[in-house]
Amino acid sequence: MIIYGAGGHAKVVCSILADCDRKVTAILDDNPNATFNGMPTAGGYQPHFDTNELIIIAIGDNTTRKTIAQHIVHSFGNVIHPSAVIASDTVLGNGLVIVHRAVVQTGTILGNHIIVNTGAIIDHDCILGDFVHVAPGAVVCGNVRIGENTLIGAGSTILPNLEIGKNCIIGAGSVITRSIPDCATVWGNPGRIIRF
Structure with missing residues (x-):
């Protein structure tokens, strides 16, 4: 699954996926300097990146999550x-x-x-x-x-x-x-x- 967001909520989402034995294929974030657990992210959203993979918007703020969702072409997972x-x-x-x-x-x-x-x-x-x-x-x-x-x-x-x-x-x-x-x-x- 692709994770969009590299903050605290993304850590929780990754922990849930680990408990479900599901793989995280990439962490995306619009901030070019964002890191996740000390590692650089894969950059911002790319519509043609790993198109068969599901994505989740791992951002707690409702308005930000809504704005981002309007631009996603990947299918969303739960x-x-x-x-x-x-x-x-x-x-x-x-x-x-x-x-x-x-x-x-x-x-x-x-x-x-x-x-x-x-x-x-x-x-x-x-x-x-x-x-x-x-x-x-x-x-x-x-x-x-x-x-x-x-x-x-x-x-x-x-x-x-x-x-x-x-x-x-x-x-x-x-x-x-x-x-x-x-x-x-x-x-x-x-x-x-x-x-x-």
């Missing part, structure tokens, strides 16, 4: 750690990264290029739009809808039956007790909108 628990009826998009000990429950639909980070929990019947990042230790309770390009911060909790808009930021440790409109930044317990 990277899922063996310790993750995913219900058999979960609908999985492409370009997903599901990290160690994450849980995705029955009836859930995951869009494309989503990150379900370390120990995050997504309960039953949730729908997550493209480019969502559920950060480490976050809990998304049942029947929640999350719009594309939204960050659910580390250790936050989204209560059941709510809708979180697109392009939102839910601050770390927040408890969301009501639905949130598009483009809102929310923080606290209970979560309050602090900016649009």
Whole structure:
């Protein structure tokens, strides 16, 4: 698999692939001076490079991941750690990264290029739009809808039956007790909108 990105999230992705006995064929990064574990990367994205290989965008920032995805011609793979628990009826998009000990429950639909980070929990019947990042230790309770390009911060909790808009930021440790409109930044317990 080709890894696009040479930062901390790429290290996690490579570690997952190693645990799955899958080979990394190249590390790409747009920064010409980027290194990965002390070694130079293979440079920026090249559409004709190893065209039969799957690629994953190993970048945590949702907007950057979305921008890059629009220019990729390779097919996207999924990277899922063996310790993750995913219900058999979960609908999985492409370009997903599901990290160690994450849980995705029955009836859930995951869009494309989503990150379900370390120990995050997504309960039953949730729908997550493209480019969502559920950060480490976050809990998304049942029947929640999350719009594309939204960050659910580390250790936050989204209560059941709510809708979180697109392009939102839910601050770390927040408890969301009501639905949130598009483009809102929310923080606290209970979560309050602090900016649009």
